[in-house]
Amino acid sequence: MSMGARKKPVEGSKAELSYELLRSRILDGTYGPGYRLVMDQLARETGVSTIPLREAVRRLQSDGLVEVVRNIGARVAVFDSVQVEHTLNVLARLEGYATAICAPRMSPAQVQVSREINERMKEALEEFDPTAFTALNREFHFSLYRHCPDEHLNALLESEWARLDHMRRSTFTYVPGRARRSVEEHDHLLGLIEAKADAAEIEDAARAHKIATAAALHRATAH
Amino acid sequence: MSMGARKKPVEGSKAELSYELLRSRILDGTYGPGYRLVMDQLARETGVSTIPLREAVRRLQSDGLVEVVRNIGARVAVFDSVQVEHTLNVLARLEGYATAICAPRMSPAQVQVSREINERMKEALEEFDPTAFTALNREFHFSLYRHCPDEHLNALLESEWARLDHMRRSTFTYVPGRARRSVEEHDHLLGLIEAKADAAEIEDAARAHKIATAAALHRATAH
């Protein structure tokens, strides 16, 4: 038999594709907060039937990205600014732990990659580019715990970041004075990792870093 | 119109009921780890059709309780002891935070309820009843952050505890020497809450408490 690249779409059930499609459209803002997900409409639009779409919506429901009401339908979740603050605080604890257990596993080369990302954040800071800054910030933190031995923790982090990305669509959150301090704290954190500091110390630093972001946002919004 | 209590089963779609049924059966061990969830079979057994069951399985998939493979089916997730340790560590961080933000909101009466639960744990300890002890332990911690203002955090805690309960089916985890220290730490924690201690201090205590449990388990299993 020919062993050439077959047209085998191994990862391509309609339910799976629909899930990724809807998810990406929610996260990139195509379906904003409160948007109503109508099955028949989506079915015609995407060319699949309603059943795979229903299954996709169910997964999104457990992900917390949509809210489903019986006999009414599904809407993409809507968040207010206090929930942004809550999510930041939860992320602080999760990230602190993840960063701490991954720190000993990081090679010097990987630390260097993270450091370069932080340098690019400084550039974005110089050029007043909040969007790029935010994206790089996420990239920076994920670079710290990419090789986390706990897969479920990784899934949690991914999920919380996704929620956060989506929330930024409703309430734009960028505290001007905070960005400069943020990159400094990143440098400090990298220093601790390179110095093979104690796990508890690294965890404290990483947690405090994001708690500070949440606090800055708190002061900026609910003055 | 009569406004008396109608027989309105507001929460009663077949998809919802199927979800709760499957979930409870997974958590109480009826469907053990690795159990194969066959749609047609479940459909005949429960009297509903396959579609509501599919939706239920999708939600369980995002909950991390079942694993779905394309064209193969769904199996109940199987965990090993290291994942128990991971989950305990994640729970430690989440519980620490939740306990800290709920502490100022607790009334003396609520503290008293928690204290009574801890007293019952001491009784279970005297009578060598690990099962009751474990159940009470969960009840104790939930009593501390029942009125959490962050609903999503509550959902996360519920989810992680559910995972833990299910894991205990595979690997029975009870470290004899740990239980006595545990109730002492509970008393200490309650003292901090009553004394209106600093949030950071309470968080540290609650986190350290569960980290110690994880560490004890680590020593007991992978000696």
Added chain:
DNA sequence: ATATCGCAAATCGTACATGATTTGTCCAAG
């Protein structure tokens, strides 16, 4: 003993029927 063919079982997807909710219209009262 190995390989190939074929059957059984279960998942995946579609079309259709049903029931609940919302909307829109018409009529009547003020």
Added chain:
DNA sequence: CTTGGACAAATCATGTACGATTTGCGATAT
């Protein structure tokens, strides 16, 4: 002429039955 309510029709979520496709296993033939 405006307002309020009731009835009707459309819209959409929910559930069922059925067909299509894939996987896994066993039997048969070489």
